[in-house]
Amino acid sequence: MPAHSLNGTHDKILVVGGGISGLATAVRLVIRAQERNQPRPNVVVCESNSTWGGVLQTQPLHDGFVELCADMFTTKLPWALQLCEAIGFLDQLIPTNEQRRGALVATRHGAAPIPAGFSLLVPQRWDSIWKSTILSRRAKIRMRLEPWVLKLRRHFRPGSTTDESFQSFAVRHWGQEAYDWLIQPLVSGIFTADPAKLSMDAALTEFADLERQSGSLLRSSKHRTHERSADDSSTAQLQDALAATAGTKSIDSSGVRYGLFLTPRDGMSRWIDAITIWLQNHGVVLESGTTVNRLVGSTNGWSVVRRRGSSSVPITEDFNSVVLATPAYAAAKLLQNLDADLATSLEQIEYASAAIVVSRFHRNQFADNGEQLGFGLVVPTILDSPLIATSFASQKFPGRCASSDLLTRSFFGGALNPDHVEWDDQRLIESSVRELRRWIPFTADPIESHVVRWRRAMPQYHVGHRQRIERIKHFVARHKGLALAGNAYAGVGIPQCIKSGWDAADQVLG
């Protein structure tokens, strides 16, 4: 039963934020009521922007389209698939292009293929490491000696419960050279984080746990199965990015085979459209262009002030429960007069920004018509390039542009180079072309290029993040009918955001 209702009717629940986390919260609220045979709660979702989906946005481009932010999600974590199933969207999903699988890493002598089966922090196939031109023989031997080196090192701490940075962890296990030329670019290409601050426990949980269990990643990788529990997999998607190069597939609970990564055939925005239509058909009130400005605790729950557009008068309304599915800093602002401890802990979660240059090239400008490019190129920080990574978007999925074109997305900024995000468009575009040419030869310039900037869009899971989240949970528990959802807490990937929304919905439903 609803925990506490206004006017004796069923629950009124406000979801603040219409990104994937907020929308998933609303879907779960409807589904839970259906499952329990209860009257539907009155759910209102408010989103400041005029569009839904938060950072998930698709833009038409020439005779195709391009994702401006996330372009796929993993199927190793079930929640995105489950959401698609709930709204009848499964048949709209397509896998990555098997034929063009693979990825490149920039070296001092051009781009080289990432060794097959290299799983982010664990080499699964030694033959491909030995054959690889990325590392010296000495670095390869150092990697092979991982179990013994670890035993000998003084600061090896078996069973340690202390969090550690990704950089320190990776160097300790695999040596400086493998870290610099292979592991750092792979991980940074995904997190765009500062490797010296990125928390192993929060961002690369599985590997930290593996060490605690077995000491050596190499030894444990020989014995472990690839199954993982749902909760320890905040980084499964990241690990899978590399497993994808090995060509494996995953099987969901129903036994259906899906590719490791899926995307909506017609773009993320079509998925968001499908979710919002489903929500409206199930009685959820969607208010775009509406910013929630103030939360005040009331006897039955929350008195909320929101404003439509910029000029309109504020609306005050009571709700039993509120889910804040906003970035942590936006939640902090709403909570600062209510709970200073909570607001301060939320504010302490740092965010990074990124700029993406989207370019359309003629395919025939690339050797082999670009067939050998794979899905993308990652650039080691040690090469001192402003380019973090380039994703070959049209190689990953069909239908993104004409078959004679190649669509690229080049990433700049991140935690290490925040100033690059503020470069003007021309400088970013020129830099994307120049830097890509350092490693991949092509003749003509792009036919068209566009820049998109994501400011404070990527929460940084610094060392100690998990403890901070525990503190935040503790403070949230002081407020009945309040829950948080979003990418700042227990995983940045789309599936984890959806899970955060589901957990928040369950929490406010009691």
Ligand SMILES: Cc1cc2nc3c(=O)[nH]c(=O)nc-3n(C[C@H](O)[C@H](O)[C@H](O)COP(=O)(O)OP(=O)(O)OC[C@H]3O[C@@H](n4cnc5c(N)ncnc54)[C@H](O)[C@@H]3O)c2cc1C
């Ligand atoms: C460049 C980039 C690439 C990525 N690539 C991938 C990928 O390939 N695969 C993957 O799984 N993940 C990827 N991610 C991560 C993933 O896309 C995001 O973590 C996720 O989409 C965030 O969703 P969210 O709903 O938590 O937050 P957001 O999308 O940020 O939504 C929060 C919403 O809250 C609204 N809001 C804030 N304050 C208020 C207020 N006071 N009142 C009303 N509304 C408010 C905002 O306007 C916003 O729309 C990527 C992220 C980035 C930045």
